[in-house]
Amino acid sequence: MRRATLPVAALLGLAAFASAAASAQQDPGWVPKRTASLQALDKVTARVTVLEAPVNQTTSFGTLRITLRACNARPPEEVADAAAWLQVRDVRNKAEGEPVFSGWMFANAPGIAMLEHPVYDLRVLDCH
Template sequence: MSSWRILGAAVFLSAGIAGPAQADRIENKVAVFSALDKVTARISKLEVEIGKTITFGALRVTPRACYSRPPTEEPKTTTFVEVDETQLDGSEKRIFTGWMFAESPGIYGLEHPTYDVWLAECDKPKTTTASRPPPPPAPVATGEQPNDAYVPPSAQSPDAGPQDDGDIPPEFRRRLRR
């Protein structure tokens, strides 16, 4: 086989295996919400540390995760949040559990008869979590296939779904099933 054919086959194989480039997501320590009190028509900025709870009127807002992307990438700012309402008898009722997206506050915010709460941004980056699968092994120059051929994560098990940063982490998936 000529070296041009081997090179062409290697380029063809690597192009078919490589997926689209994805940015790293940034895990943040603080979720920043905007909250509207419909009685007073006042908008407040709520900065809440992940895992901590803040009270806004009768609502208790607790963010569990807040992810963003680098400024050079397309924005995708998300938070997993739990919102409880204090009832007149003093008990608490969970009124929202789920993801909020800063780019779509009208769709993914909390709408309540007295209050609205939506994600504005994430702040104080903590770490960067790579969202890309590991790169495939380099092709062998002799035209032979390596023994440990690359298998994308979605093909490793039948129930594995897409592995992008839009996936819901397992610890939050359990909470959604409740």
């Protein structure tokens, strides 16, 4: 019987993501903020929109409902970065929405954790 294994690069990526997520929550170098700037892309129309999402409020883009749970930024004396904890639901087929993403997104490393959706892309630009 053969076991499924992840490539080493994937394991390193998961380790980096876990480390970054933990540091965004616990590192004193992160400063809590009240609003996130998010860039949303509709892949069908090529429409790019910058959304301002307040913490603990839901923002809409197309059929997505985006709830920002936390947003942290680095202090001005450090390299600029932002980390946002997002919960994203797609209400296209269900009124209450189907979860399509939940977790930390990072402005400087959007490929670590990203929304995988056939119609929309979403990334964190800044926290303020």
